[in-house]
Amino acid sequence: KAGVTQTPRYLIKTRGQQVTLSCSPISGHRSVSWYQQTPGQGLQFLFEYFSETQRNKGNFPGRFSGRQFSNSRSEMNVSTLELGDSALYLCASSTGTGRGADTQYFGPGTRLTVL
Amino acid sequence: AQSVTQLGSHVSVSEGALVLLRCNYSSSVPPYLFWYVQYPNQGLQLLLKYTTGATLVKGINGFEAEFKKSETSFHLTKPSAHMSDAAEYFCAVSDGNNRLAFGKGNQVVVIP
Numbered sequence: 001k002a003g004v005t006q007t008p009r010y011l012i013k014t015r016g017q018q019v020t021l022s023c024s025p026i027s028g029h030r031s032v033s034w035y036q037q038t039p040g041q042g043l044q045f046l047f048e049y050f051s052e053t054q055r056n057k058g059n060f061p062g063r064f065s066g067r068q069f070s071n072s073r074s075e076m077n078v079s080t081l082e083l084g085d086s087a088l089y090l091c092a093s094s095t096g097t098g099r100g101a102d103t104q105y106f107g108p109g110t111r112l113t114v115l
Numbered sequence: 116a117q118s119v120t121q122l123g124s125h126v127s128v129s130e131g132a133l134v135l136l137r138c139n140y141s142s143s144v145p146p147y148l149f150w151y152v153q154y155p156n157q158g159l160q161l162l163l164k165y166t167t168g169a170t171l172v173k174g175i176n177g178f179e180a181e182f183k184k185s186e187t188s189f190h191l192t193k194p195s196a197h198m199s200d201a202a203e204y205f206c207a208v209s210d211g212n213n214r215l216a217f218g219k220g221n222q223v224v225v226i227p
Contacts, residue, residue: 004158031213033213033214033215035215035217042217042218042219042220043205043207043215043217043220044217045214045215045216048213048214050213055212055213056212056213056214058214090158090159092158092159094213096213098213099211099212099213100147100209100210100211100212100213100214101147101164101166101167101209101211102213103149103161103164104161104213104215105161106151106158106159106160107158108156108157108158109157109158
């Protein structure tokens with residue numbers, strides 16, 4: 001099976017702009033989670049989508065949003081970008097049925113730089 | 116809320132020596148525990164996980180970890196380090212809602 005893919009791999013934006021990142025999960029996986037990775041804060045959970053519904057949400061401001069399509073592909077959007085949003089954004093997919101015991105399979109990430 | 120503590124951001128180990136990475140967790144419910152590895156410019160790859168059952172878990176690349184409830188620990192070990200083990204290692208805990216809480220990570224350097 002193909003792994004989790006994320007596009008684009010690299011992005012450079014300026015403050016105030018918005019950005020959309022895309023994630024295609026492993027075939028058959030219905031859960032997609034997003035994480036932000038920064039040197040200072042480490043890996044932090046953003047949100048999880050399962051069958052097109054947001055099922056879990058982390059402690060991020062409303063500028064961070066996401067959605068999931070019927071084919072399980074997911075997008076996350078960050079509006080009004082701030083310098084502190086510069087990070088590696090990781091997407092992970094899983095079956096979503098294991099009540100937290102699922103293995104989450106991670107994509108290579110999108111490196112976002114905000115200038 | 117669940118959390119993970121990994122001490123020592125950088126760990127140096129000689130090639131052929133024991134690799135030991137410590138992980139302590141906090142969880143209000145029986146935890147699911149994971150170790151992931153991240154190579155430069157890549158995503159995270161699962162090394163091993165504990166859900167239920169046997170407390171000694173074997174993973175890929177010769178790694179293993181033991182779940183000790185009394186010590187709230189899930190330390191990762193490998194008997195003999197290889198140069199290819201140089202990477203960043205993350206311990207994570209899930210409390211059952213498919214949402215991982217990660218530790219700060221250990222950057223492992225292998226000295227020839």
